[in-house]
Amino acid sequence: MSRISASRLLSNLDELATIGSLEHAGVQRLAFSDLDLEGRSWVVNRLKKLGVETRIDAIGNLFGVWNAEADGPGLMIGSHTDTVGRAGRYDGSLGVLAALEVLETLIESGERPARPIILASFVNEEGVRFMPDMMGSLYHVGSLSLSDARSAADADGITVGEECDRLAYTGSATIDDLSVDTFLELHIEQGPLLEREGIDIGVVTGVQGLSWWEVTVKGSSNHAGTTPMNLRDDAGLKASKLMTALRTLPNRIPDLRLTIGSVRYHPNLVNVIPDTVTFTVDMRHPSEEKLIHAENYLSDLLSDTGAQRDDPSRTPGSEARSDVSFKSLARVSPCDFASEVVKAVEQAADDAGLTRMRMISGAGHDAQILHRRYRSGMIFIPSRGGISHNPEEYSEPRHLVGGANVLLQAVLRLSS
């Protein structure tokens, strides 16, 4: 059975991590920065050395096209090399370097699969400086126009288009001639489950949906010393009751993940009863039906207080009549990956002699976007402590290598 080169993969991970390395630990290659371009150029040079044709599209996505002369539809593998502000070294980089390693292994083996194999590295998956995240894959599948992507601006008003032009970041190539029909992405789990279960490989069956809300509770600001308890209108107390009720929701909806991550009091002084409390609710579920169930609970709970949902389409004149208001911050439907890709990953893990379990991705990934156009799937490997987006992000070498071998075996199965 074919195997990737463990030492070459690990050495490539080391080498790419020197680009944008931070003083003490960690990496920073924000999308559309000089370091991001340098990271992508490093991959381009590796592909060129292998004799793989490189193509760059109008937003800067990189494709390494190999075996284009094969008849079958294309099989795409990869991820992204941009990072968050103080990132670890694996995240998207592992998926791109494992794809590179698969190409190199296949080229060395002399075998020719039945379909073109395309390494893909999508731009701006992280969405730190320029929103939306997953920008490159959204553009690739046609969900985001080039002009919308280029006009995305950072906090200083600088646009993606300006940075692309400054860096000569983009090209005019496409891969539309290859009729790609499958996408597969290797990634670290960014969660604790595989490590906790002692399992090598996560066979990802889908990405959970996401529903973000912001709730604002109004009361009256008054002196903490002079205002008797029964004459108070304490926004903190009212918000607390709502938060407590919301936090019980995962007990009633299995697999719901609910997080109250941000709470802001105003005026936030020790001796003043707060007049405003704003908090966020992050709800995630693999099932669209259950996510809607959770949203309805939230909406009913807040409506029981007489809350008005902030809705631009609301008829004029229907001013908020209540001291509670809420609005949606983000909404993404769950994604179910293609069953044939999921099965191929399971078989590939067996081929590689690794333990495996099916799981849902808790975080968003390019694969869920690409699934709109291609049948897609993902492979997870364990993350120590579930830590990611942090210099302490770490996966053991055996898992990095194992994940790349599963990617190789899945490519062989899917292209045979």
Place this chain on the structure above:
Amino acid sequence: MSRISASRLLSNLDELATIGSLEHAGVQRLAFSDLDLEGRSWVVNRLKKLGVETRIDAIGNLFGVWNAEADGPGLMIGSHTDTVGRAGRYDGSLGVLAALEVLETLIESGERPARPIILASFVNEEGVRFMPDMMGSLYHVGSLSLSDARSAADADGITVGEECDRLAYTGSATIDDLSVDTFLELHIEQGPLLEREGIDIGVVTGVQGLSWWEVTVKGSSNHAGTTPMNLRDDAGLKASKLMTALRTLPNRIPDLRLTIGSVRYHPNLVNVIPDTVTFTVDMRHPSEEKLIHAENYLSDLLSDTGAQRDDPSRTPGSEARSDVSFKSLARVSPCDFASEVVKAVEQAADDAGLTRMRMISGAGHDAQILHRRYRSGMIFIPSRGGISHNPEEYSEPRHLVGGANVLLQAVLRLSS
């Protein structure tokens, strides 16, 4: 029966409010500022016009001494003319101008009370720029040394001493030769009770004690999408349980006022489980015993979590073993005013034909400090909506005048 001049009092309140008046509404005369000096100088000039001897002490407290030739011990009346950043026009100013009005009424009447009457205007009651608050009265009673007061520094490192020297704010006078034995302060309620009950005069029997705490709860920061509910260590959830338990305390301890005014989440992001939540607890009670009861409840509740109290006297090596820690931010014992002063205020309200009720002060005042040296008391008048420390602070003219008349009657009773 003698009456103060309503028109003169109201006109003086208007005139003093022009010093430091803000653009739209409200007043700002921060202690030890040019405007604070201008406000005090306005009072000094009025006293001089009346032929009242003015004395300024080493921290800038102003005393207007009248009828010093009387045999009895001195009777002091007054408050403060410094303000918070965006203040209303009454707060301490009413107490000083009502004292001025009492002096002017007595002088006009030709009557001579049996004791010296001393108008007092204490510096830096508010403690906005320089801590502690009630600085002038603390110095006067000997609870704060001159050097400690002068070395108090603002956020820019400028000291009280430097500002006093720059403004030629201080003097060397004392009133120790007058053997003052009584202090009486008229003040707006700064709370909603008198307005709500429709009562003219609050006969203040004491000032509730105050106990401020800061509680820090630690958890683990993790990804809101990838971390299952049962593997979380959510500082927000743990803090919420503690806050909910604390908020029930006023149900068990009557007259306890408990406020959670400040809550801070870290990192305070919608999609990150918080690793640290810090919140404050403001507890007040008129009874020292009940305040200690509340403090013990708080301490027991937090200790049940294994919390360590931050205590500089803790033996070295006893590091926090818990994810909850707490520390005291401030502690003031309750003050019970002198019963003979309280009774004099009641009789004075009856003399003036005004309705009255006994009440506790929820806020801190110079009178509670002066009570350490003199038998003291306070007179409250209604505050609209309980609002103070705000340009919207308002008391009706009839209550401003009524309060000053009660002060006059109480002075007559206490000095007869």
